[in-house]
Amino acid sequence: MTLQQNDLKDLVDSILEIDSYKSKMGDDKDIVTVAISTITKESAKDLEEFLERGYTFVLDADSTNSEQNDGTYKVFVELERSKKAGEQIMELADGMKNLTGRDDFRFRYYKNFRSLDLTQEALDENIPTSADDYGISVSVNENSINNYKNFFNKSYLESVELRKTTLTLKKKWADPIQFKVVDFGPTQETLDSIKESFNANDFAEIIFLSKYIGDYNITKYGNKLTFENDKHVLVTERIQN
Incomplete structure (x- = not known):
């Protein structure tokens, strides 16, 4: 089924979780993971297929079959860790805006208490774009009480x-x-x-x-x-x- 405008209205959470989960495809230092929460199993599967088929830069997309502890279903998207990661996430968000009708997307990097407005500038500032930068970021975040x-x-x-x-x-x-x-x-x-x-x-x-x-x-x-x-x-x- 081809998704149409607003088909996922009220079914997708506004906060994207970036680098909060481990990559399935390779080393975390080489892969950016984006997790998106949905309300139902069906909407998670629909979003997974939309993202995997619609964007050539998506290395892999997957969704959970069972409800998580927070009552949601997760969609996991994997991208190459590069200087284009922020731009690519903005492109994914633009597609999801059309499906969900929402324009209030935010993101949480790693396991921080605070989320940020989803902007190109904020993504570029917070997402490590190389393996070396990722190693430094993980070291800081793993030892931070903000986690x-x-x-x-x-x-x-x-x-x-x-x-x-x-x-x-x-x-x-x-x-x-x-x-x-x-x-x-x-x-x-x-x-x-x-x-x-x-x-x-x-x-x-x-x-x-x-x-x-x-x-x-x-x-x-x-x-x-x-x-x-x-x-x-x-x-x-x-x-x-």
Whole structure:
């Protein structure tokens, strides 16, 4: 089936994850991976086929058959790591705009808490375009507390997933819990920006989260929950399912 304009409307997430997953085709230093989240298995398959057949620079495209921990299906696209990578991703996004009707695409590089507007300039600035540059970038990102996986490196968690601003934490043998990411940054600066007052009434929730997540300084201000690690603080709001 040939996809038409808006055939994937409301079915594709706005945030592209770049270099967050390993390449199937070769070494990560030589391949840029782009992961796109969709709402259904069928839309993932449709998008996979569209991207693989429609762009000669796409080395491979694949999609997941089962729902991921964050409730989505993933489409994985692989491109040669080169100076053209940013331009090629913009071309893919342009095609997806036509299919989805959305013009608010953003991207998250590696496993950073923050996503950025999808622009040629931002892509060129953040994506390593050579094997040497990739090696340096991975070394920096793997040791950075801005990496949301690293932030929970002393937790009891089995998995940590970030979709848009929804953080999903999963402990083995327990139901997942979700949070909306509100802010992230150096501890004092970020705490000073919180306007709500200290909440001493939800101590039971703090105890539960400490047992679920692990040894973090967890505090509640109004409806906001803060988690501290290595001189940085993550500000969230609990999503009640």
